[in-house]
Amino acid sequence: MTNPGLRREVINIYKELLNLGKNYPQGYPYFQTHLHKSFASQTGLQDEKDIRKGIERAEYVKKEIEALYYLKRYRALRRRYGQA
Amino acid sequence: MPTPLKILVPVKRVIDYAVKPRVNKARTAVETAGVKHSMNPFDELSIEAAVRMRERKNPPVDDILALSAGPAKCVDVLRTAMAMGADRSIHVEIPDAGQGQAELEPLGVAKLLAKVVAEEGPNLVILGKQSIDDDSNQTGQMLAGLLGWGQATQASKIEFDDGDRVSVTREVDGGVETVRFPLPGIITTDLRLNEPRYASLPNIMKAKKKKLEKKTLSDYGVDEGRRLKTVRVEEPPPRKGGGKVEDVDGMIAKLKELGAI
Numbered sequence: 001m002t003n004p005g006l007r008r009e010v011i012n013i014y015k016e017l018l019n020l021g022k023n024y025p026q027g028y029p030y031f032q033t034h035l036h037k038s039f040a041s042q043t044g045l046q047d048e049k050d051i052r053k054g055i056e057r058a059e060y061v062k063k064e065i066e067a068l069y070y071l072k073r074y075r076a077l078r079r080r081y082g083q084a
Numbered sequence: 085m086p087t088p089l090k091i092l093v094p095v096k097r098v099i100d101y102a103v104k105p106r107v108n109k110a111r112t113a114v115e116t117a118g119v120k121h122s123m124n125p126f127d128e129l130s131i132e133a134a135v136r137m138r139e140r141k142n143p144p145v146d147d148i149l150a151l152s153a154g155p156a157k158c159v160d161v162l163r164t165a166m167a168m169g170a171d172r173s174i175h176v177e178i179p180d181a182g183q184g185q186a187e188l189e190p191l192g193v194a195k196l197l198a199k200v201v202a203e204e205g206p207n208l209v210i211l212g213k214q215s216i217d218d219d220s221n222q223t224g225q226m227l228a229g230l231l232g233w234g235q236a237t238q239a240s241k242i243e244f245d246d247g248d249r250v251s252v253t254r255e256v257d258g259g260v261e262t263v264r265f266p267l268p269g270i271i272t273t274d275l276r277l278n279e280p281r282y283a284s285l286p287n288i289m290k291a292k293k294k295k296l297e298k299k300t301l302s303d304y305g306v307d308e309g310r311r312l313k314t315v316r317v318e319e320p321p322p323r324k325g326g327g328k329v330e331d332v333d334g335m336i337a338k339l340k341e342l343g344a345i
Contacts, residue, residue: 012285019285066282073125076101077216077275 006051013058014039020065025072086143087248087267091134092206093170094151094197095127097161098217105217107317114217114317123161126212128168128280129273133210133242135169136278143244147171149204153188153196154178159296166291167283174200174297176304189312190218194226199304201231207268208250213238224272234265238274 014035021031045051099105100120108115123131131150138145150165152158153176162173176196178188188196201209214221228235236252240260243251248267253260255274283291301307329335339345 016285019288020282069282070279073101074275074279077125080216081275 003048006048009055010039010051010058013055013062017058017062017065020062020069023069024065086244086246087207088144088146089137089208089267090147090149090204090206091137091145092149092151092197092201092204092209093127093130093134093165094153094193094209094211094223095131095161095165096124096212096215096217097121097152097154097158098124098215101125101216107319111316111318112314121157121160123164124212124215124217125280126214126216126273126275127165128212129275129277130210130212130271131165131168131170132278132280133239133271133273135281137242138169143248147206149173149206151176151197151200153193153301162296163288163291164283166294166296167288168281169287170294172295172297174299176299176301178301189310190220190222191226191311192306192309193223194230196301196304196306197223197227198230199306201227203304209233209268209270211270211272213272213274224270228270231268231270233269235270235272236263236265237272239271240274240276242271242277 017035018032021035022028024031042054045054098121099114099116100122103120105119106115107113131148134145134148137143138148148170150162150170150173152162152165152173156177158175158177162170162175166173197209209224209227211224211227213224224235224237227233236250236254238255239252240255241253245251245264249264250267250269250271251262251264252271253262255276327338329338336345
């Protein structure tokens with residue numbers, strides 16, 4: 001990867017995902033190894049377009065994890081406090 | 085031109101919703117040492133409500149003040165609140181005497197909040213309807229009583245019309261109810277009001293620079309005298325498993341045995 005701006009973006013999204021993983025249901029170590037593996041599997045990407053696509057996918061995963069946390073909590077609370 | 089809002093959002097640090105609480109050995113309280121804590125989920129809803137009001141800009145929001153009263157670790161909760169979008173926060177420190185004995189009662193919290201309101205001058209207070217540890221569901225109501233302000237509890241929708249009136253849709257038994265009151269006022273949030281955002285990493289960093297004031301109860305002249313005494317805390321009895329019956333006759337015999345028919 002030669003574009004430093006793009007490199008920064010990839011590192012940022014990686015850090016954001018790591019931060020999100022702290023509350024992952026299967027535990028942080030599980031999340032961390034899997035995240036590292038999935039980023040490492042993409043190191044071969046050279047084309048800017050491909051890397052952008054990868055970042056987009058990471059953003060999508062981030063949204064999914066946030067939704068997972070929200071729903072998990074919402075459902076737990078709804079079960080506890082009943083249908084108002 | 086509508087009056088700009090100054091919002092006060094009190095938040096509580098509670099045992100995380102995902103943790104199964106354990107009763108301590110003395111059976112006087114729930115074990116809190118070494119247990120994961122986080123912001124009360126209903127308070128997250130109220131922070132989110134305040135931040136969304138700011139984003140909507142109508143009426144404009146001047147200030148979002150988060151407040152928490154409790155042991156030193158409440159600062160983490162306030163940082164989260166500021167990472168979600170609160171502007172500044174006040175931490176009223178109550179040294180933890182261990183096992184939640186020093187925790188304020190709803191009336192104490194309401195009195196403290198009344199003093200804070202007098203000092204800081206917010207015109208809207210958004211609280212979680214209850215905390216998931218005590219489940220008292222009293223603080224908002226008591227504060228409204230002490231201040232003589234209008235209140236809308238269990239809000240599932242909040243709207244502003246011109247002329248400084250707030251319409252709040254409340255969740256009540258078997259349906260919804262819409263109430264309207266002029267500012268200043270008090271809103272307590274219910275589960276379906278909004279979807280709280282997850283504090284992003286850059287925002288967590290920015291929150292570290294936001295102002296956090298430290299206060300004590302004596303700064304506000306509130307005495308924390310306890311009126312309630314916890315007599316005993318017990319875990320619910322374990323669930324008994326059901327039994328299977330062979331056929332219809334077996335079922336009828338069983339029902340008769342239980343006195344159902």
